[in-house]
Amino acid sequence: MTQKTIYLIRHGETDYNRRGVVQGSGVDSDLNDMGRAQAMAFFQAYQHVPFDKIYISGLKRTYQTAELFIELGIPYEKLTGLNEISWGVMEGKVPGNLDNEYYRTLIEAWSSGNTALPTDGGESPEEVATRQRAAIDVIVSHPDEQTVLVAMHGRAMRILLCWLTNQPLAQMDQFEHSNLCLYKLRYDYDTAAFTIEVANDTSHLLSLALA
Template identity: 30%
Template sequence: MLFAKERIKTMKLTLIRHGQTDLNKENRIQGGGIDQPLNETGIMQAQQAAKNFDISGYDLVYASPLKRARKTAEIFVHDEKPIHFDERLKEMDFGEWDTLRVIDLYKKYPKGFTSDGYIANGYLRYAPSGESFEDVAQRASEFVDELIDKYPDKNVLVVCHGTLIKTLVAHYFANGNLDIFRQVENCAISKFVFEENRRQVQMYNHVIG
């Protein structure tokens, strides 16, 4: 007797970084404690990307509650889907470094950065009230694990933040090694597949327009 093969449940996850803010434009640190809105360029970035993005195939939409992510999500969704907000999707909190210029911090605290000029865990000695990458990975992966558990066969869109996305991807696909992945661009799209015994990066840091 032949038995029908059980269908493999596949959750598809799309992560989108928010559009540009004035702090992004000035290359200043912008963490979870800073609630900057999109600037004019950021709104245009989101609108252009959304023109080439089909929201109809998504079952669920989540976003960080911060203004820059919220507005980006609204532009992509076009009022076609409800947006669910989750505090765990906020950007990494950089503590005392928030709003400061990256170039100034790099010159003053080189041990707080990687050789490529990205913030490293060593920054906490200079900004002790900030979060570690491990903290961010824990709260963000807890959110994704819940999605996998609740919606194992759904297509989910999440609009959030650059460092959070990079940290999440490193957690699931590189044992936490952040050096493998580039920083995520404004309004860039990353896509992933989660199955019971398989995870796959389908797209990373792709800007559509």
């Protein structure tokens, strides 16, 4: 039985995360000091894993999150299909009261099944899932890469985990995430099925809380 193990992580913290500013795919922000510390903590916890390949989104916060592994000489590839959802006109803004109402209405619409509804000037969850499928096709097309690291983004991870586990996109908010959390997945080539073995694990960040 041929299997692939996927270590799926969300990028480390950025100043936009800390300030509650909307990032999305249109804001190419850097990790802040905490984000870099999170990346180091994850590296220290998982540098022993024999990753065959690293996949990152087209945004530099995912490159910076995986950079310590890349510096070991592990090959990496950018797949823009892994980018965060486009939040359209909301990107780069600190949500005010009216904006919060917009998000609440949007998330409620998605949760009720209207996942074809796009953000204002941006993407719908279904559009994100379509481009993600192309990216995942690339990743699973290399069975020789038995263990891979994939760095991406929060809302995009929720969408990805939903369809990978054959659940309606309306259920995406069940997949919790925080900066530099880990989801460990296994892909079975015989059944073409993904299973989640570890969910939203942040135990590697405990040392930061104690520092």
